[in-house]
Amino acid sequence: MQATPLSDQIVQVFDTLSGQLQLAARYVLEHPSDVALLSMREQARQANVQPATMTRLAKQLGFSGYDDVKQLYADAMRDGGTGFAGKVGAQAATQKRRGDHSLAADMAGLIGGQIAGLAQPAALDGLVEAARHIGDARRIYCLGLRSSYSAAWHLHYILSLSGKQSTMLDATGGIGADPLGSASADDVLVAVSVLPYTRQTVEITEYAQAGGVRVVAITDSPVAPLAQRAACTLIVPTESPSFLHTMSSAFVVAEILGALVAGRAGEAARDALARLDRQSAALDTHYQARNRRP
Template sequence: MDKGPLHDALIAGFEALSPQLQAAARYVVDNPRDVALLSMREQARRAELQPATMTRLAKHLGYDGYDAIRTLYKDAMRDRLAGFAGKAGAQAQHQKLLGDGALAAEILASMREQIAHLAAPHALPRLAAAATHLAQARTVYCLGLRASHPVAWHLHYILSLSGGKSVLLDGIAGTGADPIAQAEKDDALLVVSIMPYTRTSIEIAEYARSQGVPVIAVTDSEVSPLALMADASVLVQTDSPSFFHSLVPAFAVAEVLGALIAGHGGERTLAALKRSDAWLDAVQAHLPASTVRTGS
């Protein structure tokens, strides 16, 4: 949620507020998702204010209390997540106005900005911390459900090629999560989930956490259910001009983590990759380079 429902009103009336109310208003303007998801006391703590200040801001705006503002923001978030069909309708109108090429350019520009965000100075330490946790784990359990599944599978595949012991939590007959029962404190759970968060992913992460298994999250907000419980988290942006949220940044994270973890393995990784190459050659998994046309 880029802008909350009170964004414009708070900006318009900002100068008339007392310094403390200005600080509260600034928090609400800058953190609309937090307003929807966090308790009033937690919001006040993050804003370095007393909870009573948040209540005073609500009453200044004509509400009985701050819970009314939280409800307003929750409803706005729920409307934003009204489903793919509703978003598709908005996209269709936008696409009709702009044309296919222009909409494609918008989507690609959005992806470019999201990748650039991952390379920002404040984001790189998160990637490094997640890679360190995973590289030190005896076994990495990879979990991603619904749209997040291919991201988790991609990292699992990279780790498998490079000799890392990786278990993908995916299986038939409802047994997909069963291997996590064998996880211990020197293992790690890598879980991918973005809003709207998949219930089962959160429940499996909570179970792992309760057993002392480190949880490494790829998610979309500091206040997502995963980020709040994770030992390390990498945050990705997902908004898109498309009706479907963007998974490009999450795939980029999987590739970066795979490379960094492999780098931690040193000679062991090199030996594993040689074995992988030998196996792929033995079963002729790929077309020989000599048969591939390079164009004229």
């Protein structure tokens, strides 16, 4: 999620806010361009709160009213200091009128920009820190349900290939979080979840953290439930012109983490991959084109 004029201040006080104020605060965090451009009433409608709640939030943050917040964001947008990506909502609203090719182009362009953002210095620092936590762990537990499953499983797959002790908490056979029974402070849980957050993911993460397990969170907001329980949080954008949020950045983060951890493992990773190559050859795992007789 991009930095905005009030992002640090909102994150700092978020836990002290009421439920309605948290809804308003999340909207301000996640829709900076709309804060600058839309009326307060329209913002309140989209945040599913009363207009007075937006004013209360502004005063909670030290402003005399919400117009001051709007002006702050408008100035930042005009100066180009916050890197606003534009009105994604307006883009999505015109999609049906513009046709299928436009939707495909908009999605490819937006997702490409989101992935490019992972190369920014702050994002890279977070990736390196997360890889250190994972690489230093005795065991790694990977958790992601519903749309977050693919990113979590792919990380687990890469870690397993490179010789790390990784367990996927995917509830196969109904065992769910049972493997966490032997987890300790020497272990790491990598948990993936974005809005709307899956209850079971949050509850399993809470359980692991209470047992001393370090948590690496891959989520969409610094005030997301997983972020508030994590030793290290990686924020991934999920905005999309599609009806469904995109998990592309989360998937890329999983691939980068897997590569970083494997590189840190050095000889151990090479030995593990060599064993895998021998096994694949012995079991004829991969398709090989065979010469056909004329």
